[in-house]
Amino acid sequence: MDDLYREVILEHYKNPVHKGELDAHNHDFEDENPLCGDFIHMDLQVDENGIIRNAVFSGHGCAISQASADLLLESIIGKPVDEVQHMSTQDVLDLLGIDDLGPVRLKCALLPLKVVKSALYGIEKDE
Amino acid sequence: MLDAHLLRRDFPIFQRKIHGKKNLVYLDSAASSQKPQIVLDAMDKLYAHSYANIHRGIHELAEEATALYENSRQKIAAFIHVGDPAQLIFTRNTTESINLVAMAWGRKFLKEGDRILLTEMEHHSNLVPWYILAAEKGIQIDFTPVGEQGFLDQDRFQELLKRSPRLVAFTHMSNVLGVINPVQEMTQRAHQAGAVVLVDGAQSVPHFPVSVEMLNADFYAFSAHKMCGPTGIGILYGKRSLLEAMDPFMGGGDMIKKVTFEGFIPNEIPYKFEAGTPAIAEAIGFGAAVDYLNNVGMQAIHDHERQITRYAWNCLNKVRGLRILGPSAEERGGVISFELEGIHPHDVSQILDSQGIAVRAGHHCAMPLHQKLNVPASTRASFYLYNTFEDVDALVEGIQTVQKVFGSIGK
Ligand SMILES: Cc1ncc(COP(=O)(O)O)c(C=O)c1O
Numbered sequence: 001m002d003d004l005y006r007e008v009i010l011e012h013y014k015n016p017v018h019k020g021e022l023d024a025h026n027h028d029f030e031d032e033n034p035l036c037g038d039f040i041h042m043d044l045q046v047d048e049n050g051i052i053r054n055a056v057f058s059g060h061g062c063a064i065s066q067a068s069a070d071l072l073l074e075s076i077i078g079k080p081v082d083e084v085q086h087m088s089t090q091d092v093l094d095l096l097g098i099d100d101l102g103p104v105r106l107k108c109a110l111l112p113l114k115v116v117k118s119a120l121y122g123i124e125k126d127e
Numbered sequence: 128m129l130d131a132h133l134l135r136r137d138f139p140i141f142q143r144k145i146h147g148k149k150n151l152v153y154l155d156s157a158a159s160s161q162k163p164q165i166v167l168d169a170m171d172k173l174y175a176h177s178y179a180n181i182h183r184g185i186h187e188l189a190e191e192a193t194a195l196y197e198n199s200r201q202k203i204a205a206f207i208h209v210g211d212p213a214q215l216i217f218t219r220n221t222t223e224s225i226n227l228v229a230m231a232w233g234r235k236f237l238k239e240g241d242r243i244l245l246t247e248m249e250h251h252s253n254l255v256p257w258y259i260l261a262a263e264k265g266i267q268i269d270f271t272p273v274g275e276q277g278f279l280d281q282d283r284f285q286e287l288l289k290r291s292p293r294l295v296a297f298t299h300m301s302n303v304l305g306v307i308n309p310v311q312e313m314t315q316r317a318h319q320a321g322a323v324v325l326v327d328g329a330q331s332v333p334h335f336p337v338s339v340e341m342l343n344a345d346f347y348a349f350s351a352h353k354m355c356g357p358t359g360i361g362i363l364y365g366k367r368s369l370l371e372a373m374d375p376f377m378g379g380g381d382m383i384k385k386v387t388f389e390g391f392i393p394n395e396i397p398y399k400f401e402a403g404t405p406a407i408a409e410a411i412g413f414g415a416a417v418d419y420l421n422n423v424g425m426q427a428i429h430d431h432e433r434q435i436t437r438y439a440w441n442c443l444n445k446v447r448g449l450r451i452l453g454p455s456a457e458e459r460g461g462v463i464s465f466e467l468e469g470i471h472p473h474d475v476s477q478i479l480d481s482q483g484i485a486v487r488a489g490h491h492c493a494m495p496l497h498q499k500l501n502v503p504a505s506t507r508a509s510f511y512l513y514n515t516f517e518d519v520d521a522l523v524e525g526i527q528t529v530q531k532v533f534g535s536i537g538k
Contacts, residue, residue, distance in 0.1 A: 005478065005532050014534070035489055036473050037503030060503070062471035108473065
């Protein structure tokens with residue numbers, strides 16, 4: 001489990017690239033894991049072709065949830081919305097470079113994906 | 128003085144390795160304690176030797192099992208210094224005990240506009256049952272605030288009693304701050320204000336001598352699993368007059384004296400509140416746990432925990448970036464919750480786990496208290512009779528490793 005705290009995760013926790021707020025955004029959402037106190041807010045800018053142009057997060061919580069948010073945003077910027085909506089638990093674990101995570105920590109890792117999916121919910125149908 | 132190294136041999140769990148190689152450093156007894164072999168044996172022996180349903184059969188096994196079950200109730204009554212064991216109801220745990228009072232007493236005797244007085248340091252199990260009742264009945268809830276040092280504000284308590292609450296419910300010891308409340312004085316003042324008093328004893332009965340009759344609480348609740356006993360069994364103590372005035376909590380077998388096509392007549396206490404086949408083996412295991420604790424001595428356990436707590440408090444207080452919640456070592460039970468600057472409790476707990484150290488991370492079922500303290504979550508180490516100074520050293524080293532893994536995070 002020590003290797004859970006690999007350089008990648010710690011680096012993204014300490015120095016997140018995609019943390020902040022976005023004035024120009026057309027989708028946002030926030031959610032929390034009340035059990036742990038993890039909180040994630042996301043602002044996303046989606047263009048008319050359904051491509052995610054920009055995305056940032058803000059929030060607080062454990063290293064896993066915050067690093068997962070940063071890594072997730074890094075991977076989805078430039079991607080079409082429907083691709084992101086089909087991302088799985090395994091995709092998030094792959095981003096984090098983890099094979100196995102206990103059930104409690106899995107919730108931390110998946111919170112950012114849940115927030116992104118909620119922010120993008122219903123976009124396909126609108127367009 | 129007890130010898131924790133010796134006592135550890137009574138607990139088979141300490142023979143196992145964590146993650147295949149680490150010795151177990153168990154610092155999560157406030158959540159649930161480990162079990163000595165004699166408790167496991169008592170339950171095994173029942174199943175292998177004397178098992179049958181209780182209070183029903185007229186045969187040797189049923190009579191033996193019934194006698195063991197009732198004998199356990201007597202042991203537990205003596206353990207908390209209650210003369211009449213019929214005032215002890217077997218429940219599943221502290222939570223069920225409190226719900227029983229809310230449903231069987233609160234529903235019958237409280238009415239719209241009544242007030243109840245809780246505190247800001249309660250466990251969810253002494254909040255949510257009252258929220259449910261309050262919503263159902265239109266009852267107002269007040270909270271005695273937690274002051275600077277983590278103690279209840281006794282002046283505010285006195286003020287709030289002037290609103291004439293019908294019920295005052297509070298914890299004997301906080302599972303987050305370690306604060307031990309002055310139960311006897313608070314109960315006396317609440318009685319003077321005309322209130323019925325419920326005390327949550329989940330963190331007190333396991334750790335120091337408690338005389339429920341001296342405290343004079345009307346209801347007192349605790350769980351076996353935090354005091355070397357099995358899960359699935361707990362106690363609600365209630366004064367006879369109150370229990371007799373209450374309606375049953377659940378209906379079914381055992382709780383009736385007579386059932387006809389027209390209705391039923393409830394049984395006497397405590398059976399009135401013990402519907403259905405209870406956790407027989409667990410009740411008997413609970414009795415064995417009480418025997419075990421008596422043998423070690425509750426005062427000795429308390430003294431040992433005080434030593435460990437004092438040592439841990441002093442060591443932890445020296446760790447840079449670590450902030451302990453609540454009062455000084457002299458003024459608390461064996462629980463220390465803390466924050467580490469820049470590192471979330473989940474991360475702390477996970478890295479400690481990789482070293483075989485079990486602590487609790489989160490809000491410890493006291494979300495409102497964490498909100499009040501303005502701390503999203505904390506890490507908690509809690510101590511019991513089997514913890515040693517070496518356990519504390521391992522914790523402090525473990526925390527230093529956590530800080531190393533995270534480098535110079537924070538400020
Ligand atoms: C102060 C306090 N009250 C109540 C409880 C609830 O106990 P149980 O889960 O056994 O019902 C606990 C245990 O977590 C506690 O620490």
